[in-house]
Every structure is written in C-alpha cells, then in structure tokens.
Amino acid sequence: MDSRRCQVRIEGTLLELLPERALYWPDAGTLAVADLHWGKTESFQQHGIPLPTGVLEDDLARLSAALTTTGARRLLLLGDLIHSRQGLTPAVVERLAEWRESHASVECVLVRGNHDRHVKTLPDRWRLDVRESSIDEGPFHFAHHPEPVSGRYVWAGHIHPMVRLGGRSDTLRLPCFQVGRGVGVLPAFSAFTGGINVSRRAGDRIFAVAGPAVVEV
Amino acid sequence: MPAGRPRSLRAQIAASRKALRAATEPPAAEAPRKPRRPRVQRASTRAQTNEPPLERLRGWFRAKGWTPYPFQEEAWAAHARGESGLIHVPTGAGKTYAAYLGPLADVAAHGQPGLQLLYVTPLRAVSRDVEKALREPLTVLDADLAVESRTGDTSSSVRQRQRERLPQVLITTPESLCVLLTHERAPELFASLRSVIVDEWHELLGSKRGSQLELALARLRHFAPGLRTWALSATLANLEEAARHAVGTGQTPTIVSAALERPIVVETLLPESVDAFPWAGHLGFSMLARVGAWLDAERSTLIFTNTRSQAERWFEGLRFARPEWAHLIALHHGSIEREERERVESGLKEGSLRIVVCTSSLDLGVDFGPVERVVQVGSPKGIGRTMQRAGRSAHRPGATCHILFVPTHALELVEMAAAKDALRRREVEARTPPGKPLDVLAQHLVTCALGGGFTPDALRDEVRTAAAFAGLTDEEFAWTLSLVREGSPTLRAYPEFRRVVEHEGRCVVADARVARMHRLNIGTITSDAVVQLRYWSGGRLGSVEESYVSRLKPGDTFIFAGKKLEFSRLQDMTAYVRPAKTKVTRTPRWGGSRLPLSGSLAAAVRRTLDTARHGDVTSDELAAAWPVLDAQARLSRIPAADILLAETCQTRDGHHLFLYPFEGRLVHEGLAALLALRLTRLRKATFTLSVNDYGLELLTPTPFPFEEALHPALFTRERLEADVLESVNVGELSKRQFRDIARIAGLVLPGLPGARKSSRQVQASASLLHDVFIQYDPDNLLLVQARREVLEQQFEEGRLERTLERLQAAPLELIHVRRPTPLGFPLVVERISASLSSESLLERVERLKERWTREDARSA
Known part of the structure; x- marks a missing residue:
C-alpha cells in the first residue's frame, strides 16, 4: 500500500484513507467522497462577490487522481455534491459533463445531501445514479448525515470535520477523517469549505489530511 | 478683531x-x-x-x-x-x-x-x-x-x-x-x-x-x-x-x-504596596477599593476604561464597594442599547447620576457641563487621548482639567510617569490617513454607480481630488473598477458576475439584490456579526458579538449592562435572556483590538526607564514601581534607552527569547514576525510569537542558539520590505487584515438580520476566502492591500525601519535568566497564537500530534 495512505479495518473489512480526502474500499473497488460543493465559487460570483475561479478545477483534478491511482470502478458521492442552484451555471454544468465523460466507465452514485435538495433534477449528462437517503452495502451504510444505524457501520460527511493540533503555543488546523465506533466521517472534499473542530470521543480514531499524506493523530 | x-x-x-x-x-x-x-x-x-x-x-x-x-x-x-x-x-x-x-x-x-x-x-x-x-x-x-x-x-x-x-x-x-x-x-x-x-x-x-x-x-x-x-x-x-x-x-x-489650551493636572492613584500588585493583567481590580474610597458622590466623575468588559467589571465592582451609591452610578459603552445610553447621558447632565463608568463611547461629543473629575483606569496609551479625556472635566474654556490615573499593573506605573512627562512637553501624536485603500474605493464605486451612475474617466479624476487618493494610478483605478464590474482583473473573467454594469456609456447597478445588499453593508467599521440581547419578557438590552453568544449554553450566566443575566436561547440573531438567580462570574469579551502604545508615549517610556536604570527615581510613580523595577534589575537589567535588552530563558513551555524595544504592540508584531523569519533561515524551527507594548517573545519547543543568532545582521534593513512581506504571508497578520478588507470591498456579507436568510449560501469566513485568493489569484490587489496595510501599520511612518536602525546600532545586552522577569512575564501570560515555521507540514504534525495526544489523555 501507498505509504501516504492509512488503513483501517472495520467489521473485518480493510479500508484506505486517501490524502485526496477520499475513502477507498479495495475489495469492492469503491471510492467514497463527501461534500464536494460543486459551483460554490460561482454561487458567490452570482451574488456579486468576486471570487477567483480555480477551486473546481483543482477539486476535479484531485478526484481524478484518486480514481486513477486506486483504479476504482465505482464512485460514491455522499451528499452536498452541489452548493446551490445559482452555482449551476451553464459553464459549470458543461465542465462537469466533460469531466464525467473522461471517467465514463466509472459508475457514479449520489446520496443526496441537504444542499442537493436545492435542485430537483441534476443534469442528465452527469449520468448519476441518485439515491434519496442512503445505500447499504456489505457491512456499511453510506449516508450524508453521520447518524448511527443499528447493525451497520455508517460512512458519512456533512460536518466537514477538522482537527486542531498543538497546544497553547503552536497550532495547526487540518481536515480529517473521524473514525468512530459506529460512524466514520469523511473530510469535506472541496478545498473551499470551512469546518468544525472535532473533539475525540472514546474509541474515536482521528486521521489528519496533512498535505500529501494522511497521518493518524 | x-x-x-x-x-x-x-x-x-x-x-x-x-x-x-x-x-x-x-x-x-x-x-x-x-x-x-x-x-x-x-x-x-x-x-x-x-x-x-x-x-x-x-x-x-x-x-x-x-x-x-x-x-x-x-x-x-x-x-x-x-x-x-x-x-x-x-x-x-x-x-x-x-x-x-x-x-x-x-x-x-x-x-x-x-x-x-x-x-x-x-x-x-x-x-x-x-x-x-x-x-x-x-x-x-x-x-x-x-x-x-x-x-x-x-x-x-x-x-x-x-x-x-x-x-x-x-x-x-x-x-x-x-x-x-x-x-x-x-x-x-x-x-x-x-x-x-x-x-x-x-x-x-x-x-x-x-x-x-x-x-x-x-x-x-x-x-x-x-x-x-x-x-x-x-x-x-x-x-x-x-x-x-x-x-x-x-x-x-x-x-x-486659537491658542486656548487648558492646563491639565494629572495625578496617579498609587497602590499601597506594589508587592501585592500584579505584574501583568489589565483589569486593575486590586485598585477598586481605593478608587471607591477616592470617589465622592458630590463631585460628578467619569471613569474611563479601555475595554467594554473592563467597564462592566468596574461598574459591578464599584456598586459592590459603595452599595449606598447604587442609584448614582451608571454604565455607558457602545454595545448598550441607545435609550439606556441616552438616559445615562442626560442623567449625568442633570446631575441625577454622579459616577459613570464608560469606554471611548464618551470620548467625544456631548458636553457634560457638570463633570468635575475624570478617572482613567489603565494606561491611556496616547497623549492626544489623555488630553481628550482630561478635557471632559470642567468642560469650560480656560478651566483646569483634572485626570486621575489608576494603574492596573506595576509596569503601568512607568507608563503613567512617562505620560505625565510627555503631557508636560505636549508631545501629541499625528493621525496619519491611510494611503488609497482600494477596498474603500471599491465600495465607493458601487455607491456612485447606484447614485446616478458615472463615467470611468470623470470619476477617476474626481476620486483623485480626495487627498487620500491623489496618488491613485490609472492601473489601480482600472483594477478596482474591474473588480466591481467584471469581478476580476485577470483575463479569467467571471461570466456570472454582475455588480456594476455598463448602460449607455455609464456604469450603473441594475440588479435590485445587489443594490439592497450594498446599502445594508455600507461603511468601513468592521466588526464581527452581532446579535441583539433581549429579555424573554421583551425589552432590549443591547448587542454582543455572535462569537461570544455561540459559546454560551442555555442556563449559562453572564453580566451585561451591569445586569446579571441567564442565557436561554439564540434565535433569528437575537439572544434571549432572563434575570439570573445564581452567582455570575462571566463578562462578555468583545472583539476589537486593544490600542497600541503611541509613538510619543513609547519614546517617553524609554526615557523614563532610562532614568530608573541609573537609579534616579524622578516621580512618585517610579518610586511606587520601584520594587518591581528593582526585581527586574536584580534578575536581569532595566532596559536603557540606547541598549537593546535581550533575555533568554528555558521553561516547561520551551526556549524563550525576550526582546524589549518599547515601540508599541504594532511595531513589535512586525518585528517579531521579521526576526522569526530570519531566525528560521539560520536553522529550521517553529516560533510562537508573543508581543505587547513593551517587547516581544519568540518561543520554540526545540533548543535554539539565540546567543549566536543575535547578531547585528539580524536587524539589517536590507531586504526589509521583502522579508516583512514574506513573514506576513507565512504568518497570520495579513489574514487578519484581509478580513476587514474583504468586508469593506463587499466580499464578505456580515450576518445582518433579514439579509441573513437569503445569503446563507454565500457565507464564508474571510480566512477561507483569503486562502482561496492566495491560491487562485495571488496578485489580487486586495491581497496586496492587506499586505500593504500590515506594512503601513508596522512601518507606521517608518517606525519599524527606524526601530531596526536603532536596534542594529544599539549594543546588545544578552542575559540568561532562570525564569521570566517582570518584563517578560506579561508576554508569557498574553501569548497570542501566531506562529511562524520553516518545518514542513508533516514535521509539524508529527511533533504536534504527540502533544495533542498527551493533553487529550490528560483530559480524558
């Protein structure tokens, strides 16, 4: 395995935590990401706030890299794929259709998140298999909201977990995976997202995304 | 005549x-x-x-x-x-x-x-x-x-x-x-x-x-x-x-x-014993009883404090110290509801209120004819400010002004001695206008587009008639115009962006939503989002920062406007409270930076300490502060005006370097970042910076050869601007500055009631925006401006440069101390969380994670 990744074993199944802010399940050939917030920059621009474009391109490049290096056959999008209705400008829709085309052989499944409800139907050309609330697969329950489900281990997003390292003097704040006893939360995929600091509960393992590597802290 | x-x-x-x-x-x-x-x-x-x-x-x-x-x-x-x-x-x-x-x-x-x-x-x-x-x-x-x-x-x-x-x-x-x-x-x-x-x-x-x-x-x-x-x-x-x-x-x-300056009489209320007087802090509660005894309900008095929470605590404390005056004492600060403030102002004028604890909210304006005496709790930090506040007493031409200084910690006695000296010499500060702030110009352009529209060439010439923008270049104007018109000066235009549009040759605003948003956000006073404070039973109390309220849990109690309150819930930007029945210990902490020591006063402080170093006790204030100065002299030295005092020290926190240039907080901020950057070039390290008005501290968790590194070359003015910019970029300074700029230029919409719901999807923290700009539009002039503002504030009429010049020429007095000295101690106590590192991210994570785990294990 790539030394930049971390492995966790849950319910006897091996999973990899990628520095691309993605979760990989090798046995199923499935890659999962959460909170992509496509078109967020464009939503701001629509409101008259002049933000530079570029986040989307970088996010897509990172997502492509994760797909390519893992060779995943399926991509699970765990909610908040889009940021708002206004952000889905023709250019954004077109760019994403193009990106989807470049990974045509990958099956894409979207579990709707709260932001996704702003739009009734997503563009056909994105070829997404849309699920309203969750997907159960193997020992796992994939959802947007990190709420425990009996009998299955939950993988979700929504809260954009961040970890604050250091003490009184030197501190760092990084996106992280929060792997708890019954629920695992993925970091927000998009670079243009804030987040909340997680506090470690008993049994939690925290994996920080530190630039090119994932580090358990 | x-x-x-x-x-x-x-x-x-x-x-x-x-x-x-x-x-x-x-x-x-x-x-x-x-x-x-x-x-x-x-x-x-x-x-x-x-x-x-x-x-x-x-x-x-x-x-x-x-x-x-x-x-x-x-x-x-x-x-x-x-x-x-x-x-x-x-x-x-x-x-x-x-x-x-x-x-x-x-x-x-x-x-x-x-x-x-x-x-x-x-x-x-x-x-x-x-x-x-x-x-x-x-x-x-x-x-x-x-x-x-x-x-x-x-x-x-x-x-x-x-x-x-x-x-x-x-x-x-x-x-x-x-x-x-x-x-x-x-x-x-x-x-x-x-x-x-x-x-x-x-x-x-x-x-x-x-x-x-x-x-x-x-x-x-x-x-x-x-x-x-x-x-x-x-x-x-x-x-x-x-x-x-x-x-x-x-x-x-x-x-x-008109030469009508009024004589100013300054007195300092000296602590009974400096041994029991704190070395650091700013509340000054140990002086409360003495101030209570000094006050006279017959003589109407304004008590100025430097922060709102300090005003709350002093109001509370004075009512406790003199319960018989409860109906004569009032509180006045900017967060209190307007009706209440007006009630206090008129009570003071009529004489029904005799003692008012206030902040800069009463620096200006209203004539308080009957005010006889003025008290300043803590250092006034500037000479102009002292004169303004002193002038509040006996507000009549020619009449003598009286002001009583109340020190809050031992070293403030030195500041007060220095302030008296500087007042005698009438060393009033200058107020320097900011140089062509483009965020303000961006806001103005949208204002003009709304108010009848404009043609770019004519407006550019008009803008240049404002002295602050006289040096505005064609490029800067064009850039700012394109910021509000196309959203970006770069070739990557944002097709969806429309704030100002061109219509029949004139720049106007066509979108009603943009117009509404702009009117709501006009102004350059930036503050965190505030929430209204209200009783459940109705009745408004004022406002507090959202960040404070968000830390409260229902049932938590706090003091506001002198009232003990219990928080019950936050809803629609309103915090609902009820009178508290239990003991209350907390006071809201409002944002807003504390005032730095002014240049005039800083120079006076250096002068005053120099006399103390030579054993001359020239004033009562110095005499009162003597035990502390003496401790400083025994553990290390009292700083001289023309020698740079440096102290190194090792504690549980790590390895400390203390320097005492006495140039005020802002200059020290720039200096600390600059020195940290230059030190990390000598050897890989992470420094945590701490500054106050007297000096700065660099702290590193690993041993560092400060003795060798403190070479005059460290203070060179060569590559000064480039180095400061680099340190500012690495550090947090420009991020903080950018927050205000982003708000003024209309990049961040403050959480206004009403506007909030519709704009929730376009809320992002300024620090997140800063990171996005740094990565995707590093030449953005608003970023450039953030850096320039940091420079201007740190340079403050070239103060940083002159400071370096002074420090480079000054002989170094390096002393290894066993524990922080009276001068160093406040820096340790008030450490801010800014750090500058030359380690890689992964190296820092490895080092920090151990600490995190350790502390976590302790708390668990």
Missing part, C-alpha cells in the same frame, strides 16, 4: 472668557437666564430686520451674553470669502458655532429650498445634542429653515420623507451620507448644497472612515461646485495634512487656530 469695536484688551479677554464659558454650557444650564432672552431677542429682531444674517447671528450671540472670539470672527470671515479649511481649537472652546454661523448666515441669505448645509459627525449618538445646538440660533433668522438628523437610528418613515425632500440643514454620519449618495436622484438632492462641516475630523482622519468621507466629499463637490468644506479638529501633530485631506486637492485650506 474687526475694526470699529474699540474695547480694551482686558475687557475683550474678560468678555470672551465669559462668552465662551457660556457657549460651551449645554442649553439646560442656560435656564436661569431664560427670562432675559425673549426681551433681547424681540429688541434685536425689531431693530434689525434689514440686517444681513451674520449681523443678526452676532446679535443673537451677544444677546446670550457672549462676544465672539477672534478665531470665531476669523472663521466666519473666511467662510464668507468662499474659503474652505480647518478650525483647530481645544474641546470646549466654542468651535461648533465658529464653524456653523458663517455657513448658516450664508444659507439664510440665499434662502432656497433643498439641502444647503451638511453637518457630518462621527458619532450618531451625538446628533440629538448637535441638533439642539444648531437649531437655537435659527430663532433670529427670518428664513424658515429645517434642521434634521439622519443616522442609522433614524426611523424609516422619517428617512422615507427625507428621501423625497431633504431639510436645509442635515446632520448625519459619514456612513449615512454614503447611503444617501446611493440614491438614484443623488445628483439633484445635493446640487443645492453650499457648505459642509465635518466635526471631530481628528477622529476620522486616521481611519478608513476618513478615506470614505474624503471620497464622499469629492462626490459632493462634483454635484455642487463651489462647495465649502470646514473641518473641526482637536490638537494634532499634523494639522496641515488634516486640513488638506478635509478640503481636497482642488483648493488651499485656511487654518483657523
């Missing part, structure tokens, strides 16, 4: 004194003389109906028993000649009428409908008193003139009426003026304007509020050519610059001054 009024000099002075004493008393204090007034007025109106208005106003002046001061006559004459300028006299010398009667006479003589005279004041709370004062002389004029206010507090029905038709005389704030400028009929509304008076210009000059007002004045001069501008200012080191910025580059300002 004009010719034809032969009077002896002595009689003149006596009359002027009397006149000015009366001129500065509030109308309420005039009551005993009231019966005489109508008689005189009747006489004057009957006898002089054909007199020119200024003569009549002179008559009104005399009828009140006043005689114009020479500077007042001079100001009226200069205005009559069509000049613009600045009137500089100390507070309480009658400058309001000096500025006002000339323009008023002019308005009366040319009685036309529509707005004629604009009176701009920095404080909206003041306007009611100003309104009263400005209405008074109208009685002798035939013209039917309306005097009204328009501020953020004006009701919407009045504002609606004013939008249709403005009064002849309008009192407003810079921000409300800018909102008026967004009116699509702005060119018509302001076409009839003849004069503008800017009150308390010294308060605006040094800030972006001043830059914004300069742009607004340039706009007004465009709408009403021939407009006369008169600014009023207290004492400043840079009066000529202040005058130029007030009148713009198109005319030469006339400066009218």
